[in-house]
Amino acid sequence: MSTLPSETAWLCLAVTAALGGLVLCQLKKSPGQVGRKVVCLAGLWGGACLLSLSLFWGLILFSLSCFLLYIYLSGQELLPVDQKAVLITGSDSGFGHALSKYLDQLGFTVFAGVLDENGSGAEQLRRTCSERLCVLQLDVTNPQQIKDAYSTVVQKVQNRGLWAVVNNAGILGLPADGELIPMSHYKQCMAVNFFGAVEVTKAFLPLLRKSKGRLVNISSMGGEIPLLKLASYSSSKAALTMFSAIMRQELSKWEVKVSTIQPGGFKTNITGTSEMLEKLEKDLLDHLNPDVQEEYGQDYILAYRRILTSFSVHSSSDISPVLLDIRHAISAKSPLTLYTPGPGTYLWLCFFYFSPTGIFDYFNKKFLNFDVNIPRTLSMPKWKNEVM
Template sequence: MMDDYNLSFWIYLAVVTVLVGGGIKKILASHLSTGPTLVVWLGATVLVERLWAFCLPAMLLLVLLALICYIYLRSRTGPPPTLPVQGKAVFITGCDTGFGNAAAKCLDSLGIDVFATVLDLTGDGARELQKSCSSRLTLLQVDITKPQQVQQALLDTKAKLGLRGLWGLVNNAGVCVNLGDAELSLMSNYRGCMEVNFFGTVSVTQSFLPLLRQSKGRIVNISSPAGDQPFPCLAAYGSSKAALNLFTETLRHELQPWGVKVSIIQPSSFRTAPSSNNNYWEQKHKQLLQSVSPALLEEYGEDYMTETINLFQSFTKHANPDFSPVIDAIVQALLSPQPQARYYAGPGLCLMYFINSYCPFSIRNRFLQKIFLKKTLMPRALRKQSDQEVNHGLHNNNNEEKLQQL
């Protein structure tokens, strides 16, 4: 029965599957009405069907489809439409370094009134913002895990806005306080990540939502692919981002009747100040070695735990130092007439999510291991077990040889 289907049939089936699957995925992910979008994708599918019916060679069909996509993309090369910035104000958390610091500078240069929170008003990041930004920028000292400071920031923002609402909230503040196997991560590490990445973000969002509803504005949450995919050694961080992702998706549905649009940004690997601070991670590693129980330390081995931190530091050295993909996504989410629900900022993310969504588990698992921490050591207990099995096998082989000689 399989012989009745030639290669061209399977190519045709793959093309149609991609078209239909892509159409359904876009319909589910977009805010556009389902009817017109479905008609367009069904029309494209029928077009492929008719072309194939006229015996168009498979390779020529693929070239035609590639040409259509190229013309379509070329027609959209102009800058995407944006809303006017006059009178708009945006509140950004975590502006000491990294994405928050760069986003505050960019939005200020566009003419937006920026409220930038920092942990240290006398730190390098705060001083840099004061020097490089206009007088419109307002610096606020805020630890988002402390409700009193969040409420004081709300009062200060209201006082400066007057009767205006707040157009945008960018929840950027986040931490990764631990790197290691889930079993080796202390409960304080899990709580530390959740306090900042999830509970702190929820606290800020709830506090500023009345201002955002007043202006029918935007919420932009900076998350991580670690919240969608099980990156090894990032259990504490990934769990907090997974909670943030679900909170964001729920918020997007709930705020739609209010006219508030909610977006989430998934950055790829970027060389931010916290992740590239080797002294910080070495200090965390020493604390972990001192805090983990002697039994666990014996099971895993200090060399195994040291390799993890060394691999992470090597990984961050090759991370992208250019934040522009993330900053561009933040600007689009704030100023696009129809912002996307999700923005994938940085190279390689589309491939990563495609593999995670459509490939078998074994391929997904191997892909994650190849792109992140490429461990060479097993935990000490497993190494001992493996050595014992090898020695046991050699002993049995020697016994069999002696019996054969007898």
């Protein structure tokens, strides 16, 4: 009788080791950041079980955790490509351009929607990708171009259907205090980042329902976290995030799966060219109330150049985590509803949701370091403010 607990413990240890091996094998079939995060959490949980409980009960609980983890990872296996057709908006540069190339290499039939079909990004896709890739003129703010793109896709896919739509097209606008951003900038961000994605989604949903496919919306960490100087951009991405959450529930009855990608800081061309930034700067100054301009001061208003430099410093040039997560959202048997590629992105989201507002605001300002300059009126001595 005295040997029973010891034998049982050894049996539990063997079962745990076997389940752990199955989990690791299953992990290899699920590329990307998802599986690794889950396994790290499981490892921490297992260590806590073994340290806080007796060896016997710790192994029992950890074995059960490994079994549940194996079931979860089984749903993360990737479906075969089989030349599945995918539409990607905003493929001129950045995530969309890299994703078009990546999925084409994997064997997908890619419809790369671009803002300028004669631009350098479109020409590079035609030159470097396979014949399966089709470049589409697709300004997401132009309803006629969306209709034309739909007609082209239907003609080419025929009975194969469209497997996935990736709403990637987006603009950043000019980083500035929310009071300083012209209404035209707010409307432009909403038109591209939100209304464009909604209209593309509505146009292509009949094809996704037919294939029981995937809708993937590229939002932003700014869609959840109040990032300073990005009121117009973050507001539009917050709208897209909520749209995704609602569509995920409404489309579940059609077996269409919806995922939201909220990347952290990555170096892309979302800020636009220097000519575009100069135009946005001129538009901001032209529409600014003289009293407001006087109070803030031109040096403070035009500090966006330093803000963009700060963005670049805190951004990663390796966008492969984003590509892997989008591929997982498109191909996994049971894709996640939310992906947060990027160093520290998920931790920053957790910090925002669980920390007191005052603490978050303090670290948010310190981390972004945007308020080195202060508005002209606030920088003046108190007696001068009173005279004014």
